[in-house]
Amino acid sequence: MKKKYSIFSLAKNALSGHKDWQKMWRSPEPREFYDVIIIGGGGHGLGTAYYLAKEHGLKNIAVIEKGWLGGGNTGRNTTIIRSNYLWDDSAHLYEHSLKLWENLSSELNYNVMFSQRGVMNLAHNEHDIKEIKRRVSANNLNGIDSFWLSKEEIQKKVPIMNTDNLRYPVLGASYQPRGGVARHDAIAWGFAMRADEMGVDIIQNCEAHQIRTKNGTIEGVETSKGFLRANKVGVVASGHTGVLAESAGIRLPLQSKPLQALVSEPIKPIIDTVVMSSAVHAYVSQSDKGELVIGAGTDSYNSFTQRGGFNIIEDTIRAMVELYPVFGKMKMLRQWGGIVDICPDASPIISKCDIEGLFFNCGWGTGGFKATPGSANVFAHTIAKNEPHQINSAFNLDRFASGRLVDEHGAAAVAH
Amino acid sequence: MLIINCPYCGPRDQSEFSNGGEAHVKRPDGSKEIGDREWGEYVFIRANPKGLFYERWVHTHGCRKWFNCVRDTSTDEILVTYKLDEKKPNLNDFKSVVKTPSGEPEVGSGNFTVEK
Numbered sequence: 001m002k003k004k005y006s007i008f009s010l011a012k013n014a015l016s017g018h019k020d021w022q023k024m025w026r027s028p029e030p031r032e033f034y035d036v037i038i039i040g041g042g043g044h045g046l047g048t049a050y051y052l053a054k055e056h057g058l059k060n061i062a063v064i065e066k067g068w069l070g071g072g073n074t075g076r077n078t079t080i081i082r083s084n085y086l087w088d089d090s091a092h093l094y095e096h097s098l099k100l101w102e103n104l105s106s107e108l109n110y111n112v113m114f115s116q117r118g119v120m121n122l123a124h125n126e127h128d129i130k131e132i133k134r135r136v137s138a139n140n141l142n143g144i145d146s147f148w149l150s151k152e153e154i155q156k157k158v159p160i161m162n163t164d165n166l167r168y169p170v171l172g173a174s175y176q177p178r179g180g181v182a183r184h185d186a187i188a189w190g191f192a193m194r195a196d197e198m199g200v201d202i203i204q205n206c207e208a209h210q211i212r213t214k215n216g217t218i219e220g221v222e223t224s225k226g227f228l229r230a231n232k233v234g235v236v237a238s239g240h241t242g243v244l245a246e247s248a249g250i251r252l253p254l255q256s257k258p259l260q261a262l263v264s265e266p267i268k269p270i271i272d273t274v275v276m277s278s279a280v281h282a283y284v285s286q287s288d289k290g291e292l293v294i295g296a297g298t299d300s301y302n303s304f305t306q307r308g309g310f311n312i313i314e315d316t317i318r319a320m321v322e323l324y325p326v327f328g329k330m331k332m333l334r335q336w337g338g339i340v341d342i343c344p345d346a347s348p349i350i351s352k353c354d355i356e357g358l359f360f361n362c363g364w365g366t367g368g369f370k371a372t373p374g375s376a377n378v379f380a381h382t383i384a385k386n387e388p389h390q391i392n393s394a395f396n397l398d399r400f401a402s403g404r405l406v407d408e409h410g411a412a413a414v415a416h
Numbered sequence: 417m418l419i420i421n422c423p424y425c426g427p428r429d430q431s432e433f434s435n436g437g438e439a440h441v442k443r444p445d446g447s448k449e450i451g452d453r454e455w456g457e458y459v460f461i462r463a464n465p466k467g468l469f470y471e472r473w474v475h476t477h478g479c480r481k482w483f484n485c486v487r488d489t490s491t492d493e494i495l496v497t498y499k500l501d502e503k504k505p506n507l508n509d510f511k512s513v514v515k516t517p518s519g520e521p522e523v524g525s526g527n528f529t530v531e532k
Binding site: 251255256 | 418430431434435437452453456457460465466469471487489490
């Protein structure tokens with residue numbers, strides 16, 4: 001039954017002490033056979049199931065997740081959303097996603113708390129200025145809102161920023177007003193709930209062990225709840241995608257590394273936009289609860305430990321305190337690390353592969369959250385039609401043989 | 417943060433080192449015959465296991481020498497470091513704590529301390 005949320009349902013449930021809220025999704029036991037199995041119950045995976053059911057009429061779909069929904073990188077990021085990427089291919093992909101974000105709360109009838117408070121990318125040297133201005137121009141040619149802010153304009157927007165008295169002074173910034181942040185859990189829960197209503201089986205605590213193939217065709221997935229047969233399998237397992245691909249005999253150009261973030265104790269509103277700096281490596285926004293949400297970098301070495309090295313936090317905090325001296329005495333509340341899968345060209349892979357019926361959506365590296373609805377939307381198209389959507393056709397696996405890379409190292413927030 | 421045992425200088429803090437990715441990668445023979453795909457694999461694809469991993473490090477802020485290492489990527493435990501001209505150790509000599517085929521250690525998510 002369709003679950004509706006409104007002021008009336010809230011009032012009604014308040015009267016009964018909030019004891020009668022319906023479960024948002026079922027917890028079914030897996031069936032033996034599915035048309036499509038999605039491995040990975042994060043935002044991208046649940047979104048894929050949602051769009052497969054909604055736009056492509058597929059009903060017999062399962063999403064399998066080894067932990068709990070949104071417990072991986074969906075719940076381990078800094079929730080920044082923007083589309084100011086350099087190349088046409090990426091700009092179209094991320095802009096597609098941003099447009100979906102803009103309508104998502106009403107489409108899902110579930111508040112994903114998308115707040116378009118603007119995203120600023122700081123320039124700290126001559127080279128940054130040239131690169132960022134070039135990117136602003138490229139964005140404008142692609143119809144993406146983006147403009148250059150002078151130092152004075154930055155000071156006006158973010159008065160607490162120290163722009164002059166630091167090792168790498170702030171010289172300007174790009175600004176995308178339509179960018180912002182969203183609630184990370186809500187996107188997973190919203191997609192899960194609406195996919196479940198359309199009959200998608202969401203199976204948690206079900207770990208994929210091995211992708212089974214026969215004569216170049218997919219057979220199914222060996223899981224901790226037994227073998228599940230499937231016509232098609234979509235792998236959306238972020239840092240663990242490479243491990244699963246290996247089980248099907250496929251080598252992907254991915255390296256898995258921990259990416260860290262941290263939040264401070266809550267304070268009164270002090271910063272009303274998102275400020276990112278890839279040169280000194282610190283980015284920050286303030287959550288609705290008042291915590292500063294701070295993004296740090298990746299470790300230099302491959303690792304699957306969801307914690308990350310302490311030196312990375314040190315670097316980021318150093319940059320933060322220099323940029324915002326007012327934060328110097330704040331305490332950090334908690335820190336976490338997510339395993340991201342980094343592609344050589346800092347662009348994702350949304351592609352079919354040599355095995356018929358096996359699809360990958362991976363390589364989002366350090367910036368997958370912003371792309372959640374767009375990535376899910378075009379991945380669902382790719383799985384349903386066996387052909388990429390026009391928007392993701394450049395993000396295929398063949399580019400690592402043809403050399404037609406989509407080099408987005410400049411626009412990716414975390415240098416790698 | 418890791419303590420890395422440089423085969424030339426002894427145990428030092430990780431901040432003195434830089435990581436060089438997978439070790440023992442061999443350039444394919446017969447560069448005229450092989451196709452784009454094979455070249456692409458050599459250029460772009462590196463092993464990325466959850467578990468035991470051969471990798472290279474360089475002691476950047478020390479002796480500046482390169483060396484190899486076997487590390488468990490599910491725990492970050494460094495099992496052995498060895499010089500470039502030394503024989504590659506057999507992974508079967510080490511115990512991996514990874515329990516399931518998709519590589520999850522017993523307690524999950526790799527968030528645990530190795531008991532010595």
